[in-house]
Amino acid sequence: MQSLIRLLPLLAAVNALVPAPRPESVAEVEPRGLGTSAEIYVYNHWSQPLTVTGTDNQHMNVSPPANFKVGPNAVSQKYAIEANGWVPVQSSFKLNLKPEGGSQSTVNVDIGVAPWKTGFSLNSKNPAGQVGVLLAPAKILEAGRDFDFHFFSGPGSFTSFVQGQIDQKLPETLAKVKGKKFVVNSDIEITVNDIVKPVVKATYVNLGNGPNGLLVDAIANVDGEAQLTITFKGVTQKTNIKVKGLSALITADAKLGASIDLFVKRFQCSVDSIDISGDILIDIVGVLYPVLAPVLKLPYKLASVVNTSENPKVVSYINTAIKAIANGNSPIIKLGQEARRVVA
Numbered sequence: 328m329q330s331l332i333r334l335l336p337l338l339a340a341v342n343a344l345v346p347a348p349r350p351e352s353v354a355e356v357e358p359r360g361l362g363t364s365a366e367i368y369v370y371n372h373w374s375q376p377l378t379v380t381g382t383d384n385q386h387m388n389v390s391p392p393a394n395f396k397v398g399p400n401a402v403s404q405k406y407a408i409e410a411n412g413w414v415p416v417q418s419s420f421k422l423n424l425k426p427e428g429g430s431q432s433t434v435n436v437d438i439g440v441a442p443w444k445t446g447f448s449l450n451s452k453n454p455a456g457q458v459g460v461l462l463a464p465a466k467i468l469e470a471g472r473d474f475d476f477h478f479f480s481g482p483g484s485f486t487s488f489v490q491g492q493i494d495q496k497l498p499e500t501l502a503k504v505k506g507k508k509f510v511v512n513s514d515i516e517i518t519v520n521d522i523v524k525p526v527v528k529a530t531y532v533n534l535g536n537g538p539n540g541l542l543v544d545a546i547a548n549v550d551g552e553a554q555l556t557i558t559f560k561g562v563t564q565k566t567n568i569k570v571k572g573l574s575a576l577i578t579a580d581a582k583l584g585a586s587i588d589l590f591v592k593r594f595q596c597s598v599d600s601i602d603i604s605g606d607i608l609i610d611i612v613g614v615l616y617p618v619l620a621p622v623l624k625l626p627y628k629l630a631s632v633v634n635t636s637e638n639p640k641v642v643s644y645i646n647t648a649i650k651a652i653a654n655g656n657s658p659i660i661k662l663g664q665e666a667r668r669v670v671a
Contacts, residue, residue: 362388362412363439365462365474366405367422370544371397372481372533375427379403379478386411386418387438400535407472410438417443424458424480432458434478440627445474456483459531459546461576463595464631475634477576477595479544485532489545493527501525515611516558520565525551530574534581541581543589549573557607564607572599577645591645595634598626 371377376398381391389409397403410418418438425431433450437443447460459479465472501522509517531546552569578593601623603609613620618637622628633641 362409363418363443363445363474364407364409364472365438365476366407366465366472367391367403367476367478368405369397369403369422369424370477370479370481371399371401371403371426372479372535372544373426373429374399375429377480378425378427380423380425381420382423383419383421385420386414386416387420388412391420391422408438408476410443422478424478426480430454430457432480434458434460436462436476438474440473456486456531457481459483459533459544459576461546461574461595461597463576463597463634464627465635466631475595479531479533479546481531481533483531483533485534486529489529489532493529497525497527511611511615514560515614517611518556519553520556521554523552523554525549537580539580539582539590543577543579543581545577545579547575547577549575555608557605557611559607559611562607564605566603566605566608568604568608569600569602570598571602572597574598589649591642591649594638594642594645597630600626601629 369377369379376396378394378396379392380394382393384390387408388411389407391408392406395403395406408420420436420438422434422436423431424434430453432453435448435450437446439445445462447462449458449460457480459477459481461477463475463477465475504519505521507519509519511517526549528548529545530548531544533544535542535544537543550571550573552567555566555568557564557566574597576593576595577591579589579591582588582590609620609623612623619629619632622632
């Protein structure tokens, strides 16, 4: 658990370092004339059956099922849905999750691409911590579904504990990051001057039985601003990077022993916006991770690349970082063919 807690602020710092490309290098993507599509997955972390109902469908070509059940400690089959792409209004629906003998939680979901939106809100009467949601971009504006919608229902008894640990450990962790120099190679150096107004909130944490002990499912939201000094090929520049609405879903095996050994099996994310001043970081990301450069100004598309084509690499980087932290070393994260090392 401590490794997972340490990882959350690390993810905030890593994502805060992702630059956006110059405006002139990115072609604008026009909304397509088809309905936004998604595949729904519902995860039941209760020891009782979960009843799921789809209601209040508005302007949907294909709505969620009106009623289906998910067995104890199981995941549903995938259900394909699609917004109405021809009616110029927002599409939406509600998903209600009720464990047998328990209270119902309701999620209000909007689905669409620009000028419409994809997002969610939770009913104010929901039991605290018993539902988790991530609307993960998949193949935005490409063949296949646009999103994977992940809905979790469970006791959520560890959410408040993890949040308490984050609140306690985050200031200390960020204090250690402040002033660190990231030496990528002889041409690239990045120094973290400060992390401003960081917010890391655990919205859902469940501990279940896994093959090696525990299975951890956690969703966290991150906002923050990184103030950096960067040097690229002898040119130095100060840069501010603001990340808003970053949500991350992590599923990991946890092996209990003298310490907790975590191995991440799944990482999915979404991000609302990335705002960057300066342009040297754009050149740096083109060197370190060229596949991301064309999409860094498009948050949905950036998340879709991380969630699909580049996901195995991203998961590997996270596990490398976890192992380094567990061994008391600085995390080494390979980016493409290059390497980056945190220098104490």
